[in-house]
Amino acid sequence: MQVLKLNTSPMKTNTYIVLNGDRAFVVDPGGEPQKIAATLAENNAKPEAILITHAHFDHIGGVAELAAIAPQSDERKVAVFMHKADCDKISSFKNMGFVCGIKVPPFVPDILLEGGETLTLAGLKVAVIHTPGHSAGGVCYKIGDAVFCGDTLFKCSYGRTDFYDGSFKELKNSIVNGLFNLKHEDCVLYPGHGEFTSLSYERNYNPILCEYGGDKERSAD
Numbered sequence: 001m002q003v004l005k006l007n008t009s010p011m012k013t014n015t016y017i018v019l020n021g022d023r024a025f026v027v028d029p030g031g032e033p034q035k036i037a038a039t040l041a042e043n044n045a046k047p048e049a050i051l052i053t054h055a056h057f058d059h060i061g062g063v064a065e066l067a068a069i070a071p072q073s074d075e076r077k078v079a080v081f082m083h084k085a086d087c088d089k090i091s092s093f094k095n096m097g098f099v100c101g102i103k104v105p106p107f108v109p110d111i112l113l114e115g116g117e118t119l120t121l122a123g124l125k126v127a128v129i130h131t132p133g134h135s136a137g138g139v140c141y142k143i144g145d146a147v148f149c150g151d152t153l154f155k156c157s158y159g160r161t162d163f164y165d166g167s168f169k170e171l172k173n174s175i176v177n178g179l180f181n182l183k184h185e186d187c188v189l190y191p192g193h194g195e196f197t198s199l200s201y202e203r204n205y206n207p208i209l210c211e212y213g214g215d216k217e218r219s220a221d
Contacts, residue, residue, distance in 0.1 A: 001124060001143065003190065006039060008032040010100050011058040014192055016148060017045070023122035025049040026070075027141065027148045028192060029062035036062060037070045046071045049079045049121045053150025053192060054135035055086035056163070057097030057104050064105035077110075081119070083130065084112040085165075086137025094164045113139060131178055133171020134159030140179065147199070148190045153179060155189075155197035158208045168211075175208055 004017040013030030017039060024045035029036050040047055047070050050063055067078045089095040091106045115130025127142040131152040138159075141148045151159035153175055161168040180203050187199040
């Protein structure tokens with residue numbers, strides 16, 4: 001497995017292309033779908049899916065166009081996966097696009113997730129972990145010792161909980177009792193913004209371990 005990172009959207013969203021030979025899937029195409037499609041083509045890869053960690057505008061802005069223009073296999077269309085609890089955000093103010101004057105091109109997810117599923121995409125096993133808090137439908141995707149954690153967890157930080165349906169209590173539970181209890185000795189964390197980190201590092205240094213208060217702002221994302 002190879003992971004490529006692109007920065008997309010005005011919020012410098014980390015969009016990830018996960019390659020397995022000539023098969024691939026994309027995590028959080030926040031914008032610039034033509035750049036994402038070109039990178040796929042440069043790697044002779046045809047995406048089988050688009051995985052969404054949550055439906056804020058800077059993580060879904062490129063979904064509709066990418067699904068239409070990405071190099072496609074003759075056998076399958078590019079399927080869009082997201083948690084069912086975030087469907088109300090796709091085409092409404094709840095996706096926060098109004099903050100930057102951005103309207104998200106509408107799309108209809110192909111597969112609605114609940115959390116707990118194991119998907120097989122591009123020949124890889126993908127575990128779906130429901131991690132509400134930043135968003136009610138927030139999820140992380142675990143592939144071996146790699147975790148794509150969206151805006152749930154950042155290096156030495158964590159996602160905001162002052163947006164629509166955010167909850168600090170739920171976010172802390174998702175991180176401390178969810179991600180920090182993953183059974184791998186260590187995992188590489190691929191967040192929705194900023195640099196990579198590791199599960200062992202965040203278990204020791206993430207400030208959410210010391211936070212007990214209500215819904216407060218920790219990150220601009």
